[in-house]
Amino acid sequence: MDWKYLLTSYEGRINRAKFWASVGVIFVGAVIAMILDNILGTTFNQMPYGFIYLLYSLAMLYSVFAFYAKRWHDRGKSGWWSLIILVPFIGAIWFLVECGILEGTKGANQYGPDPLA
Numbered sequence: 001m002d003w004k005y006l007l008t009s010y011e012g013r014i015n016r017a018k019f020w021a022s023v024g025v026i027f028v029g030a031v032i033a034m035i036l037d038n039i040l041g042t043t044f045n046q047m048p049y050g051f052i053y054l055l056y057s058l059a060m061l062y063s064v065f066a067f068y069a070k071r072w073h074d075r076g077k078s079g080w081w082s083l084i085i086l087v088p089f090i091g092a093i094w095f096l097v098e099c100g101i102l103e104g105t106k107g108a109n110q111y112g113p114d115p116l117a
Contacts, residue, residue, distance in 0.1 A: 007063045013074040014067065015104055015115045022067045026060055033057075073111035074104030 005012070014022075030053065037043045037050035044050050069079025075098055084091045084098075107114050 008066065010066050010069045010079060011073075012070055012112045013104065013109075013115045014070040015074060016071075016100065018115070019067060019071045019099060022063075026064060029056060029060065068099065071099040071104075073109075074115060075099070075102065076105040076109045076111075 033053040033056040034049045037052045038048065040052070042050040042052055065079075065082060068082040072079050072081045077098075081098070082095070085095050087094070104115070107117070
């Protein structure tokens with residue numbers, strides 16, 4: 001699976017390793033954006049982030065939800081389960097356990113072939 005597909009498509013499945021790698025890449029990009037904001041002086045008031053971070057965050061929203069949807073697909077569930085994050089406290093824990101800890105469905109499911117096969 002190439003990165004363009006990973007970043008832009010809501011179809012298919014990804015395993016936990018690709019999910020965590022994607023989370024890491026997004027996090028590193030956010031840190032770099034914050035550092036650039038501080039170096040260039042584009043921060044908002046006394047906050048550690050600014051205009052560059054805001055643009056980066058908005059640009060990555062589509063990709064982030066694509067990662068989430070594909071990970072839910074690997075668990076045999078609809079990508080709409082990403083909305084569970086909106087439930088205070090419990091939603092974040094549920095999301096972390098389902099997408100970050102539990103294994104995906106063995107073999108092919110309705111969303112595609114097993115990414116580990």
